[in-house]
Amino acid sequence: MSALRWATAFAPASSGNVAIGFDILGFAVDALGDRVTVSRSERPGVTISAVSGIAGELPTDPAQNTAGRALLALYEALAPEFGFEMRIEKGIPLGSGLGGSAASAVGAVVAANALLKSPCEKPELLKFAMQGEAVASGSMHVDNIAPSLYGGLVLTVGIEQPRVKRIPVPSAIRAVIIHPHMFLATRQARAILKREVPLADFVWQTANLAGFISGCYTDDLDMIRASFEDVVIEPQRQALIPGFAAVRAAAIGAGALGCSISGAGPTLFAWALETQAGEVLEAMRAPLLAAGTQVDEWIVDLRGSEGARVVASG
Ligand code: HSE
Numbered sequence: 337m338s339a340l341r342w343a344t345a346f347a348p349a350s351s352g353n354v355a356i357g358f359d360i361l362g363f364a365v366d367a368l369g370d371r372v373t374v375s376r377s378e379r380p381g382v383t384i385s386a387v388s389g390i391a392g393e394l395p396t397d398p399a400q401n402t403a404g405r406a407l408l409a410l411y412e413a414l415a416p417e418f419g420f421e422m423r424i425e426k427g428i429p430l431g432s433g434l435g436g437s438a439a440s441a442v443g444a445v446v447a448a449n450a451l452l453k454s455p456c457e458k459p460e461l462l463k464f465a466m467q468g469e470a471v472a473s474g475s476m477h478v479d480n481i482a483p484s485l486y487g488g489l490v491l492t493v494g495i496e497q498p499r500v501k502r503i504p505v506p507s508a509i510r511a512v513i514i515h516p517h518m519f520l521a522t523r524q525a526r527a528i529l530k531r532e533v534p535l536a537d538f539v540w541q542t543a544n545l546a547g548f549i550s551g552c553y554t555d556d557l558d559m560i561r562a563s564f565e566d567v568v569i570e571p572q573r574q575a576l577i578p579g580f581a582a583v584r585a586a587a588i589g590a591g592a593l594g595c596s597i598s599g600a601g602p603t604l605f606a607w608a609l610e611t612q613a614g615e616v617l618e619a620m621r622a623p624l625l626a627a628g629t630q631v632d633e634w635i636v637d638l639r640g641s642e643g644a645r646v647v648a649s650g
Pocket of ligand 1: 352353358359360433435473477479480522525526599600
């Protein structure tokens with residue numbers, strides 16, 4: 337039996353879709369994340385005692401909260417002999433497109449798992465965390481949950497029995513991420529999407545996803561560059577993000593392999609060679625600053641990324 341009374345987990349931010357893998361591909365952004373502390377409680381069920389950090393107003397009713405819903409899913413499935421009391425410290429801005437709701441859900445189940453007599457493996461934790469994501473966005477997509485839990489660039493196939501595959505990223509590549517200080521609700525960015533995809537766009541998108549993944553496996557930077565284009569989702573969403581076209585053009589002009597929307601936005605990301613990442617970042621920042629938009633920015637190496645983990649316990 338785990339003797340731990342409490343555990344704190346760090347769960348990283350993430351960037352979903354990666355242009356061509358809508359709802360199924362994402363990468364962890366370890367530079368920021370949420371910290372969730374779960375303690376044993378004599379009170380059965382799940383309670384949320386505090387939400388702090390850059391949280392804004394988040395519900396503390398567990399059924400309405402992404403981390404609460406994920407932890408309830410774990411509690412209901414495993415019926416531990418104690419309840420869970422949870423404190424959430426948000427390090428990821430809400431409505432940023434950086435997987436904030438996913439990170440809270442992942443952090444909750446990873447912290448609670450450390451208290452269990454028979455801890456679960458990651459595939460089971462993934463399924464609990466997915467229940468939480470559904471509260472935030474209204475759909476059970478996995479492209480933020482999986483990279484936050486596993487780290488790195490992650491492809492997930494399936495919802496009922498998700499299969500997770502960590503994709504190798506060529507060592508020369510860095511992810512450049514720029515977060516304009518705007519709020520965009522994932523629900524809204526999903527609601528505007530058309531339900532049908534023209535056949536020609538389907539063909540391009542499939543080719544690009546296959547090209548991108550094969551390029552990652554074979555260190556083929558030219559293939560990654562050629563296939564780094566979302567012809568389905570980005571054209572529909574870009575109007576929601578002021579300055580998107582200018583930022584993308586600037587990134588490509590500075591040598592980026594590609595540039596697109598991080599998750600549902602408004603954060604934007606590019607992949608660039610390590611030697612050009614600084615220039616790409618400067619180029620992406622310029623049109624936003626010129627328009628008076630404040631930004632946060634990061635350059636991330638995806639290879640050492642570990643995913644969510646317990647960082648303190650007692
Ligand atoms: N794949 C999701 C979307 C990610 O683009 O709507 C949301 O964070």
